[in-house]
Amino acid sequence: MRRIRLRFAGREVEFVNREQAxxxxxxxxERGTYPVQVVxxxxxxxxxxxxxxxxExxxxxxxxxxYVNPINKEVLAELSxxxxxxxxxxxxxxxxxxxxLGRLAWLAFDMAKELIKATRGKIAVIVDDAFQILGVKESAIYVKALLNLIEYPPESYERIVTIAATSxxxxxxxxxxxxxAWSTPMWNMAKDSFKQLYDQIPSNKPPFEEVxxxxxxxxxxxxxLYKVDWNIDEVVNKLIKEKDLSHSFIKKWSNHLGEAVNDPDYLWFNAPEELINELIERNLILYFLPKRDPNQWIDQPPPERDPELGIGKYVAWQTPLHREAVRKALRELT
Ligand SMILES: Nc1ncnc2c1ncn2[C@@H]1O[C@H](COP(=O)(O)OP(=O)(O)O)[C@@H](O)[C@H]1O
Ligand SMILES: [Mg+2]
Known part of the structure; x- marks a missing residue:
């Protein structure tokens, strides 16, 4: 398989690893997807x-x-x-x-239908970051429509692969x-793969372990971090703003959040649903992590627990920087 090239940190890099994925x-x-695969x-x-x-x-x-990505306005059509x-x-x-932009997702759906009729062959529909644009209700309808395509196609076909991804x-x-749909999580990169990406960034960077x-x-x-010359504070401040960690939000939940920055699993056992929803909506945590059985993950699963990285058994901070944003917002309260 040809490895694609991607823009990364102001240069072109080759796609790294993700062998399992x-x-x-x-x-x-080989088998087709049934039902729709949501990642x-x-x-x-x-x-x-x-x-x-x-x-590719x-x-x-x-x-x-x-392939369609309504958020990036990116489209790929490899059609015969x-x-x-x-x-x-x-x-x-x-x-x-x-x-x-929501229409982009539906265009992909319409085109898949046309392709089934025209080729009766092997068809892949990949829909990236559409749920944010479609909203909750329409996203569900969309996934149902993709499933209908698999179950009740306009013509018989050889195979269909449907994947939808979301953060x-x-x-x-x-x-x-x-x-x-069948939803499966993907975690951040494993250490050795991440090292390969880190190595492609020119010198004047902090040591790997630190990064x-x-x-x-x-x-x-x-x-x-590379873009702001490794100024962690700048990235954290940006996150605080982006995630709307306002004074009132932090103050309202300060007790629970104070516990959660030390142990994300605290949220699993002790936090009110309202707070959990707020954290999920703001893309700060991943909630309800499955067992670390490789079959239940798209690529290598995260460790069982890693307090340093903010990974618990059931709940994890999306990255240590997301946790740091909450930690800093809490500090600034007092
Ligand atoms: N396996 C990989 N090899 C090389 N670069 C990668 C790899 N995974 C991600 N990147 C780069 O990291 C950045 C973030 O990845 P992206 O795929 O946009 O994340 P997501 O879609 O999950 O938000 C992008 O610049 C992307 O090109
Ligand atoms: Mg993306």
């Missing part, structure tokens, strides 16, 4: 990079591949029928110019209530 794609390519994980953990690499892989495996591709790209340009935990909960402890293996955080 790519084997999973091979497995799905979730910390923001910036590498979902999009993996999906773009997967699009699936193409090599003989699939017609459609040139006319269909042309028509699809024309519609894509139209909805992007109208800023009707957003709220719609995930709604979708999880139905049998339409590992600060980022917990999250490539986007590595990139953010």
């Amino acid at each position: 790519l084997r999973l794609i091979e497995d799905w390519a 979730y994980g910390p923001e910036g953990c590498g979902k999009t990079a993996w999906l773009l690499q997967s699009a 892989f699936l193409k090599e495996l003989g699939f017609e591949v459609i 029928i040139v006319d269909l591709r042309g028509e699809f790209m024309r519609l894509v340009r139209e909805v992007i110019s109208q800023n009707a 957003e935990g709220v719609s995930l909960r709604e979708i999880g209530r139905h049998r339409w 590992w402890k600060t980022t917990g293996g999250n490539p986007a955080m590595l990139e953010n």
